[in-house]
Amino acid sequence: MYNAKAYSAASATAPLASDTIERRDPTEHDVQIEILFCGICHSDLHSVRNEWSDFMSTNYPIVPGHEIVGRVTQVGSAVTKYKPGDLAAVGCLVDSDGTCPNCKAGLENFCPNQILTFNSPDKHLGGVTYGGYSDSIVVDERFVLRVPSNLDLAGVAPLLCAGITTYSPMRHWGVTEGKKVGIVGLGGLGHMGVKFARAFGAHVVVFTTSPDKTEDALRLGANEVVVSRNADEMQKHAGSFDFILDTVSAKHDINAYLNLLRLDGNLTLVGASPIPLDVSAFSLIMARRNLSGSNIGGIPETQEMLDFCGEHNITADVEVIPIQKVNQAYDRLLKSDVKYRFCIDMASLKSA
Numbered sequence: 206m207y208n209a210k211a212y213s214a215a216s217a218t219a220p221l222a223s224d225t226i227e228r229r230d231p232t233e234h235d236v237q238i239e240i241l242f243c244g245i246c247h248s249d250l251h252s253v254r255n256e257w258s259d260f261m262s263t264n265y266p267i268v269p270g271h272e273i274v275g276r277v278t279q280v281g282s283a284v285t286k287y288k289p290g291d292l293a294a295v296g297c298l299v300d301s302d303g304t305c306p307n308c309k310a311g312l313e314n315f316c317p318n319q320i321l322t323f324n325s326p327d328k329h330l331g332g333v334t335y336g337g338y339s340d341s342i343v344v345d346e347r348f349v350l351r352v353p354s355n356l357d358l359a360g361v362a363p364l365l366c367a368g369i370t371t372y373s374p375m376r377h378w379g380v381t382e383g384k385k386v387g388i389v390g391l392g393g394l395g396h397m398g399v400k401f402a403r404a405f406g407a408h409v410v411v412f413t414t415s416p417d418k419t420e421d422a423l424r425l426g427a428n429e430v431v432v433s434r435n436a437d438e439m440q441k442h443a444g445s446f447d448f449i450l451d452t453v454s455a456k457h458d459i460n461a462y463l464n465l466l467r468l469d470g471n472l473t474l475v476g477a478s479p480i481p482l483d484v485s486a487f488s489l490i491m492a493r494r495n496l497s498g499s500n501i502g503g504i505p506e507t508q509e510m511l512d513f514c515g516e517h518n519i520t521a522d523v524e525v526i527p528i529q530k531v532n533q534a535y536d537r538l539l540k541s542d543v544k545y546r547f548c549i550d551m552a553s554l555k556s557a
Contacts, residue, residue: 206230206330210554211339212528213266217255220532221338226268228343229329236287236349237279238295243337244272244362244523245547247393247454250535252324264324270337271297271322272365272548274358284346292352294511296365297322297501299334299344311505313348338528340554350508353515360520363393363546364511366501367521371398371450372510373502374473375405378448382406387442387449388427389462391418394452394475396522396545399425402450404517410442412462421544425522433461444492446470456480463488463496471495521546527553 206227213224231237249269251257273295277287287293300320301308307315320326323336335342352361371394380386386407388398395411402409403426410429411422419430431438439461446465454476463472463484470492474482489496502510514520522545526534534547 209339209341211268211335212531212554213268213335213338214253215266217253217263217265221253221535224266224268226335226339227330228335228339228341231279231281231343232329233281233283234346235281235343236277236284236293236346237341237343238273238275238293238349239278239341240273240275240337240339240551242274242359242362242525243270243549243551244366244521245270245531245534245538245549246272246363246366247538248366249336250538253535261324264333267324267333268335268338269323270339270549271295272362272367273322273337273342274352274362274365275342275551278341281346286346286351287349292354292358294350294352294361294365295322295337295342295344295348296350296369296507298504299325299348300328303347311503313503314501315503338531338549340551348504350504350511353511355515355518357520359523359525359548359550361511361514362548363397363521363523364514364519365507367393367397367546368401368514369502369507369510370394370475370500371452372401372513373506374450374475374497374499375401375448376506376509377499378471378473378497380405380407380448384408384447385410385445387412387446387462387465388452389433389449390452390476391415391422391425391545392452392541393521393543393546395450396425398450398452399427400519403427404513404519407448410446439465448473450475452476454478456482459483459496460485460488463494466492466494468492469495471497474498475500521548523548525550529553
């Protein structure tokens with residue numbers, strides 16, 4: 206074992222603060238990574254404040270962070286894919302059973318025995334796993350990802366969650382050139398959805414409740430912007446979409462968007478509303494429409510996404526902060542006061 210510097214929270218009401226944690230020494234299959242950047246995901250905040258206790262209670266102290274980009278510093282004797290000096294990334298998962306049908310299909314994100322990057326049982330050291338708000342991490346080679354060298358590393362970090370969360374359902378539901386795609390909400394997830402849909406060659410329409418987001422949506426790649434409170438604007442698009450990605454994490458009228466789908470169209474939820482959404486059967490029945498959900502993606506698809514980003518020069522729009530401002534960033538995140546993701550420059554941890 207060795208000591209690593211980190212930022213942790215001691216309770217649901219405590220601020221994140223400087224800490225020292227234990228990391229395991231690399232085993233033969235492990236990769237040790239110096240963390241250069243770590244994105245801030247809304248799920249970090251939920252976990253730190255124990256707001257998802259109904260299905261995932263938080264164990265304290267907690268070190269959040271699952272959008273990790275860094276440089277390999279050491280590898281185990283059996284590691285074949287990485288060497289010291291390589292750029293590498295770690296997302297939401299650091300282990301799974303590897304034997305279930307989902308794992309064998311490259312869908313580790315649906316493994317019933319998956320180990321999350323933070324707040325999951327740590328089979329090596331006991332206790333729970335610690336995430337990326339740290340200066341280093343040790344991860345099994347199977348869950349380490351290659352980073353294209355042409356991309357800005359700070360902008361890469363959110364791809365490990367926001368990126369794959371929006372890329373995966375588009376790939377699954379066949380978003381390709383010539384398709385008409387809607388993106389509901391223009392935040393951390395939504396802005397990545399716009400970039401991917403446009404790169405796939407789709408005609409992209411952003412739905413927002415804020416008219417002042419129109420200019421930015423067009424800058425990000427949208428072909429059209431619809432203010433969803435305008436019934437006439439919504440009606441113009443009735444029955445015309447092949448796919449809609451709904452990134453809104455608050456209660457809203459899902460039927461208004463289902464009715465925009467064409468025959469056999471799909472609406473996928475990636476925003477996690479804590480309040481159940483009311484779905485009218487007729488919104489689905491009348492055009493054989495599909496309503497689905499999606500989380501992240503498996504390791505092979507996450508690597509595919511990173512490679513796609515390298516080919517198309519796609520990164521997240523980020524505001525880079527020192528770790529000393531992480532608590533202020535959490536407060537701003539609650540107000541949606543960021544365009545469009547926070548990313549921590551982990552070099553700042555040296556002076557924490």
